[in-house]
Amino acid sequence: MQSIADLSIDEQAVVVEYDEGDFALSMMQMGIVPGKIVRIIRTAPSGNPIVLQSGQTRVAIRLEDAQMMKVKTI
Amino acid sequence: MKKRVALIGNPNSGKTTLFNGLTGLNQRVGNFPGVTVEKKAGKFQTARTEVELIDLPGTYSLFPKSLDERLTFEVLCDPANEDHPDLNLIVADSSNLERSLYLATQVIQLGIPAILILNMDDVSQKMGVSIDTELLSQYLGVPVVRTNARSRASLLAIHELIDSDPKPSAKELMPMAEFKPDVLAQVSKVVDVNGPYAAFQVACNYSLISYFDRHPEKAEVIMEILESSSYRPYTMQARESQIRYGFINDLVPLVEARDSKKRIDFTSRLDDVLTHRIWGFVIFLSVLFLIFQALFTWAEKPMEWIEGSFAVLSEQVARELPPGMFSDLLTEGIIAGLGGVLVFVPQIAFLFLFIGFLEDTGYMARAGVIVDSFLRKFGMNGRSVIPMVGGFACAIPAIMATRSISNWRERLITMFVTPFLSCSARLPVYTLLISLVIPSDLRFLGLQVQGLTLLALYLAGIFMALAAGWVLKKILKTNYSGTFVMEMPTYKWPDLRTLLLTIWEKVRIFIWDAGRIIVAISIVLWFMSSFGPGDRMARIDEEIAVADAPSKVEQLQSERLEVSYAGHLGRAIEPVIRPLGYDWKIGIALITSFAAREVFVGTLATLFSVGDPDDTASLREKMALERDRVSGAPTYGLATGFSLMFFYAFAMQCMSTIAVVKRETGGWKWPLIQAGVMSAVAYLMSFIVYQAFTLFF
Numbered sequence: 001m002q003s004i005a006d007l008s009i010d011e012q013a014v015v016v017e018y019d020e021g022d023f024a025l026s027m028m029q030m031g032i033v034p035g036k037i038v039r040i041i042r043t044a045p046s047g048n049p050i051v052l053q054s055g056q057t058r059v060a061i062r063l064e065d066a067q068m069m070k071v072k073t074i
Numbered sequence: 075m076k077k078r079v080a081l082i083g084n085p086n087s088g089k090t091t092l093f094n095g096l097t098g099l100n101q102r103v104g105n106f107p108g109v110t111v112e113k114k115a116g117k118f119q120t121a122r123t124e125v126e127l128i129d130l131p132g133t134y135s136l137f138p139k140s141l142d143e144r145l146t147f148e149v150l151c152d153p154a155n156e157d158h159p160d161l162n163l164i165v166a167d168s169s170n171l172e173r174s175l176y177l178a179t180q181v182i183q184l185g186i187p188a189i190l191i192l193n194m195d196d197v198s199q200k201m202g203v204s205i206d207t208e209l210l211s212q213y214l215g216v217p218v219v220r221t222n223a224r225s226r227a228s229l230l231a232i233h234e235l236i237d238s239d240p241k242p243s244a245k246e247l248m249p250m251a252e253f254k255p256d257v258l259a260q261v262s263k264v265v266d267v268n269g270p271y272a273a274f275q276v277a278c279n280y281s282l283i284s285y286f287d288r289h290p291e292k293a294e295v296i297m298e299i300l301e302s303s304s305y306r307p308y309t310m311q312a313r314e315s316q317i318r319y320g321f322i323n324d325l326v327p328l329v330e331a332r333d334s335k336k337r338i339d340f341t342s343r344l345d346d347v348l349t350h351r352i353w354g355f356v357i358f359l360s361v362l363f364l365i366f367q368a369l370f371t372w373a374e375k376p377m378e379w380i381e382g383s384f385a386v387l388s389e390q391v392a393r394e395l396p397p398g399m400f401s402d403l404l405t406e407g408i409i410a411g412l413g414g415v416l417v418f419v420p421q422i423a424f425l426f427l428f429i430g431f432l433e434d435t436g437y438m439a440r441a442g443v444i445v446d447s448f449l450r451k452f453g454m455n456g457r458s459v460i461p462m463v464g465g466f467a468c469a470i471p472a473i474m475a476t477r478s479i480s481n482w483r484e485r486l487i488t489m490f491v492t493p494f495l496s497c498s499a500r501l502p503v504y505t506l507l508i509s510l511v512i513p514s515d516l517r518f519l520g521l522q523v524q525g526l527t528l529l530a531l532y533l534a535g536i537f538m539a540l541a542a543g544w545v546l547k548k549i550l551k552t553n554y555s556g557t558f559v560m561e562m563p564t565y566k567w568p569d570l571r572t573l574l575l576t577i578w579e580k581v582r583i584f585i586w587d588a589g590r591i592i593v594a595i596s597i598v599l600w601f602m603s604s605f606g607p608g609d610r611m612a613r614i615d616e617e618i619a620v621a622d623a624p625s626k627v628e629q630l631q632s633e634r635l636e637v638s639y640a641g642h643l644g645r646a647i648e649p650v651i652r653p654l655g656y657d658w659k660i661g662i663a664l665i666t667s668f669a670a671r672e673v674f675v676g677t678l679a680t681l682f683s684v685g686d687p688d689d690t691a692s693l694r695e696k697m698a699l700e701r702d703r704v705s706g707a708p709t710y711g712l713a714t715g716f717s718l719m720f721f722y723a724f725a726m727q728c729m730s731t732i733a734v735v736k737r738e739t740g741g742w743k744w745p746l747i748q749a750g751v752m753s754a755v756a757y758l759m760s761f762i763v764y765q766a767f768t769l770f771f
Binding site: 030059 | 137312355446447559
């Protein structure tokens with residue numbers, strides 16, 4: 001399945017699920033739960049980490065972690 | 075009526091500003107028992123209630139991932155905790171209601187009376203957000219108030235709600251039926267909790283709670299209960315976040331109306347520049363440069379003023395009091411020591427002004443994103459940038475700030491390398507030595523060599539910190555488990571009052587903690603350099619009394635110092651430090667400044683003023699006049715000066731840092747390794763620098 005790391009900037013997607021772990025809990029507690037619409041709004045100058053936006057929340061995550069976040073493009 | 079009230083909220087929700095607004099200057103900073111998490115508490119009086127307010131560390135949920143969050147969890151979930159509140163003030167960022175409501179509804183459901191404060195009303199109004207507080211209050215079952223932490227009316231509204239004596243919410247915001255209520259009922263029998271949701275939190279997190287370290291038998295029982303019913307905390311917590319956000323996502327559209335995205339656009343336009351692949355770096359480096367510039371030039375005047383005042387004071391006291399031991403102790407021990415402490419205040423204030431400003435505006439998070447991929451090469455992460463920038467002020471708060479790094483390895487490396495960065499206590503050492511050995515009008519490519527040298531020292535510290543991080547990363551090979559989830563807050567103007575209070579707090583902590591050591595050591599030093607073994611001191615004193623030529627007096631005074639206890643000690647270590655270009659006076663200063671680097675300057679000040687209390691010429695001038703008695707060359711020449719600068723750049727030389735690392739890592743292993751490595755690096759580098767300079771210059 002596609003992960004958020006596969007998306008390009010500004011491509012919209014829906015969160016499907018997370019691989020089990022602390023990363024999943026951190027993200028879900030920030031409100032980025034399965035079913036939420038999310039997109040990459042920018043990346044760091046080196047391309048990693050990436051900054052996601054979902055609703056009013058913007059978070060920076062690493063590409064390695066991003067692979068644990070499964071999404072479906074819409 | 076008396077109430078213990080806790081202030082809880084997300085990071086960046088304006089919680090600290092609200093805390094300052096409510097308590098004014100009536101607050102104190104301490105530690106939570108047993109841990110080094112800073113505990114801010116304050117008192118205030120409403121019309122009918124005497125409130126004791128505790129500021130809990132900011133968190134996004136009750137789930138205790140970091141140590142700070144664990145503390146919030148323990149205070150709220152354990153009714154026997156000494157800080158367990160009678161009332162919770164939950165601070166929500168009204169411009170991001172959805173996310174704020176997660177923690178808020180969790181806290182409400184703990185069964186403690188609560189008030190929901192929709193803070194940053196001014197910001198959300200600019201964003202075109204309007205919230206129906208009455209409706210929200212009905213849904214949540216607790217009073218809701220819109221505030222702007224900076225306004226008086228907001229604070230009074232909070233006072234009124236506290237006086238209304240709110241009751242716990244009667245709503246079950248998240249139905250507990252999905253979370254195996256039978257298991258939760260069993261857990262409630264083992265520990266005293268406020269209801270099924272608190273029991274759920276305990277069931278999910280019991281292994282992280284210190285309460286169970288003290289009651290291992292209860293932990294055992296809970297473990298058995300969970301195992302026999304195959305209760306998996308991860309599954310339950312994941313389910314909680316889905317169900318709770320389901321409720322919140324249904325609720326928010328009912329109570330909130332948004333008509334524009336103005337502010338987000340502003341933030342995103344600013345981000346285009348501040349995290350740009352080229353401009354982002356340029357701005358980041360400019361910010362760092364601006365900080366150094368401020369420390370060096372803006373802080374100079376107030377520092378001179380403080381130095382001057384203490385010189386005048388010392389002179390005055392020496393004139394008023396009859397000459398003798400008491401007068402000497404006062405002028406050369408106590409006043410000199412106090413001056414040595416207070417002279418740092420301007421630099422510490424400027425540094426924390428910058429750090430506070432960068433953090434409160436939201437720029438720190440961007441700096442974290444810019445440097446994450448870079449710092450990762452050295453075993454750290456983007457969050458390390460906050461402790462590291464803090465390390466330029468003082469390693470002690472910086473090491474404490476690493477608590478926000480949830481990955482243990484990255485946190486350990488950050489703690490290990492932070493003391494390599496040039497803290498503000500090194501600045502006076504650098505400043506003194508630079509001004510001593512480099513003329514202020516010496517220029518290279520139009521730039522002052524003094525400034526360039528300072529920059530080089532800072533860069534050397536950064537280089538060494540990164541090198542140490544890289545080596546540690548290779549040694550501490552563990553599986554990658556670095557979750558890095560960092561919120562990018564909306565940009566906003568910091569609250570001036572909050573900034574100033576933060577600075578005042580840091581200054582006060584410095585004066586109390588480091589200051590006491592410095593003054594105590596100044597007194598010990600005065601004693602060591604005023605007295606010596608045998609009667610040689612007394613004989614030299616007699617000779618001074620009858621000496622006629624000033625040059626003779628000076629020479630005798632120098633001899634007097636050599637026969638003192640301090641002189642003996644300094645000379646004992648001279649063979650070890652000779653290859654670095656140091657004499658016995660520096661030897662003494664090296665020993666005493668192991669307590670704290672800044673003591674180096676104080677020690678030299680004491681050493682050089684001993685035996686000549688009327689001389690108020692600055693230490694700088696006196697040191698420059700010091701000549702090698704054999705060759706007549708300046709004792710503190712270029713080679714020795716640079717060697718010393720590099721020694722102080724790399725050596726641990728700070729017992730407070732060792733103590734704080736011991737506390738944070740839970741043992742002596744890491745601080746001792748750290749001190750050993752840093753001393754070895756410092757010795758080696760100074761040796762190379764000294765030998766190279768004597769060879770080529």
